Amino acid sequence: MTLARPSRAAGVPVVVPPFLVVAAILLLAINLRGPIVAVSPVLDAISADLGISATTAGLLTGLPVLCFGLATPAASALLARVGLGRGVSISLVVLLAGMLLRSVGGLPTALAGTLLIGIAITVGNVAVPVVIARDLPRHAGPVLGAYTAALNVGSMLTLSLTVPLAASLGWRTAVASWGVLVVAALALWVYATRGAVRSTPGAADGAGATTTAQDDRTWWRRPVVWLLTIAFSGQAFAYYGVTAWLPLLLRDELGMAPGAAGLSASIFQIAAITGAFGVPVLLRVLPGPRAVVLIVVAAWSTLPLGLLLAPALWPVWCAVGGAAQGGGLVVVFSLIVRSARDLADNRRISALVQGGGYVVASTGPTVVGAVHEATAGWTAPLLVVLGAIILLGTAGTFSAGLTGSRTG
Incomplete structure (x- = not known):
């Protein structure tokens, strides 16, 4: 072809x-x-x-x-x-x-x-x-x-x-x-x-969409839209906060050399491939998206909790958390597809979820860095990351409940 x-x-x-x-x-x-x-x-x-x-x-x-x-x-x-x-x-x-x-x-x-x-x-x-x-x-x-x-x-x-x-x-x-x-x-x-x-103008906007004029005016008022925006904000904030500071954290907490810390932090990134391909499989085999959200959040949480409680096992926490962050991105977009009534609705919800979520996520590296600087340690920054993951889990679970019965 x-x-x-x-x-x-x-x-x-x-x-x-x-x-x-x-x-x-x-x-x-x-x-x-x-x-x-x-x-x-x-x-x-x-x-x-x-x-x-x-x-x-x-x-x-x-x-x-x-x-x-x-x-x-x-x-x-x-x-x-x-x-x-x-x-x-x-x-x-x-x-x-x-x-x-x-x-x-x-x-x-x-x-x-x-x-x-x-x-x-x-x-x-x-x-x-x-x-x-x-x-x-x-x-x-x-x-x-x-x-x-x-x-x-x-x-x-x-x-x-x-x-x-x-x-x-x-x-x-x-x-x-x-x-x-x-x-x-x-x-x-x-x-x-x-x-x-x-x-052509509008070609990517979903030709043949069936959204009514009333839907055009009210789509953004639906609770699921804002729940998904909150969920994506938590996911993206945690990802960029961890990505920015994980190498320095590993150096400070475990005494790694700079090169080794950068290489070790890459485990967090490469493990995301597992989540990117694994979440679609889970969405097909499990009865509803809520279970997938909970699995992703539980795995994501192992990174900050593991580094706090058992830092010597950092390869495990980076791998499991890395897979979860890759899956978190996929599960949010899957929920957008389930919640959308048609292609035009999909486009609008995606724009709001990504736009709002990335604005919040942009503060992640700065907030985590400021908390680290203020406390001269990594306990508080890791708790901030954990809070963002909990936000993903809470909003994601509620939005999954609102979309789980839909087939689209």
């Missing part, structure tokens, strides 16, 4: 093998989280070099997540204006520029580069699900699972290898060097999407 897209210039179909499109999506996904977490293993070096506090350093991982919430309308407008293929290409160029800018100069340029990174990645976040639905509708489920896994592979690569690179090249060159992956993703993306037509 191949994908044939009409050429804008000559109207001649351009044959694109599906595996090439999948490869482009996965390489793009590796760059949609890696550039953010690349600074996590070297935050202490960045803080010392730039003369900033731990709270301020947390902005280098928190600001991009804030962009995920606030820049979504602008990202959607860009994609509607220039098309999916060209819009993602532009975002990758901006991403590369942001990574380079972050690695030169002082704090102002670092923050400016970080903002560019966040805006660019927001475009990719919005575009990928639409590309999958447009070009790979028969394989959307497996590709979405692989896409979610690739997000964590990108984080794992940067967490495990940034410290060794920084030891030889300095943190600035080490962090900027991941731009090589951006260049590779751009080249493959342009090749895989060559000749793709621009998206």
Whole structure:
């Protein structure tokens, strides 16, 4: 099977093998989280070099997540204006520029580069699900699972290898060097999407939707919408708070060397692949989504509780918690699908849940860093993370109860 897209210039179909499109999506996904977490293993070096506090350093991982919430309308407008293929290409160029800018100069340029990174990645976040639905509708489920896994592979690569690179090249060159992956993703993306037509206005909005005018005015008042927003906020806050500070926590609590701590923290990222593919299986075999939510939350909670009560078993807690955080993302989006009445409803709920959730999540690294700085320890920060996971569990359980009887 191949994908044939009409050429804008000559109207001649351009044959694109599906595996090439999948490869482009996965390489793009590796760059949609890696550039953010690349600074996590070297935050202490960045803080010392730039003369900033731990709270301020947390902005280098928190600001991009804030962009995920606030820049979504602008990202959607860009994609509607220039098309999916060209819009993602532009975002990758901006991403590369942001990574380079972050690695030169002082704090102002670092923050400016970080903002560019966040805006660019927001475009990719919005575009990928639409590309999958447009070009790979028969394989959307497996590709979405692989896409979610690739997000964590990108984080794992940067967490495990940034410290060794920084030891030889300095943190600035080490962090900027991941731009090589951006260049590779751009080249493959342009090749895989060559000749793709621009998206027609509203094409991604769910043609044929049956939502009534009354639904258009009242959809956001439904309790399940806000419960899912709260659940996603807890999930994302915990993920970004842990991602930003886990390497430093392992160094402080277990006396690990910087390189070993970064490599150890990568277990948390790579284990998410298990959750990304495992939760869809659980949703099929268990009687309802509430049980899946409880399983995910129980596994997620082992990370902060385990590091508090039995830190020597950190590989177990990182692996189990990592699998749970990958599954948490999947289970929230599965609940969105169950709660949506049609495609248009799905799109609106997804936008609110992600927008609101990422705004809350953007405070995760800063809040966890501030609590650590105020208490000079890791007990209170881990309890903050546990509180966010409990929020996911509470809101997720109630929303699962509201959606469990639906078949959509």
